[in-house]
Amino acid sequence: MKQAIVHVALLVKDYDEAIDFYVNKLKFELIEDSYQPEQDKRWVVVSPPGSDGVALLLARASKPEQMDFIGNQSGGRVFLFLNTDDFWRDYERMAAEGIRFVRPPSEQEYGTVAVFEDLYGNQWDLLQLNPDHPMATRGRTKP
Known part of the structure; x- marks a missing residue:
């Protein structure tokens, strides 16, 4: 299935x-x-x-x-997760667009992340998962 x-x-x-x-x-x-x-x-x-x-x-x-x-579909928690192939490119572009980051970039065991708000206040993670993270490799053919 x-x-x-x-x-x-x-x-x-x-x-x-x-x-x-x-x-x-x-x-x-x-x-x-x-x-x-x-x-x-x-x-x-x-x-x-x-x-x-x-x-x-x-x-x-x-x-x-x-x-x-x-703006509060998840009770104030991060609601959506936007994974990118280049965290710093997207972070800098979004900041230049005036998108409000409520948590600054940080390195975590799973990758690089910062929290931003959409136009209504929903919180999102902008993240770049580490290459070995299970979601980063999902859908790829293994060698």
Whole structure:
């Protein structure tokens, strides 16, 4: 059996401001932006460049009770993990874009990491996993 998680829904206040942040500041790719008239919403999917894994579904909050969770979908914990092939390149670019880092870069046993906030305050790890980390080698053919 083979299965995969293809989307993670991320609550947003506004589709266009969220697209602007993810595409123009984080440099994600806009995969899809389709209007669904039967539900009066858009299906907006973004993904990190070069990724063939999970994509984010930017889901506009449609009920008052959903508004409280924008920016706090994980109770204040790091929610999403953005792995990169060049930590310092991406860290410097993101900092220059004005992305707020709430924990500075540090070397950990699994790799290099810093915590940043998205436009609503959700916390993310920017990380570069060490080459021997199990997730760094996942999907690669072993020699």
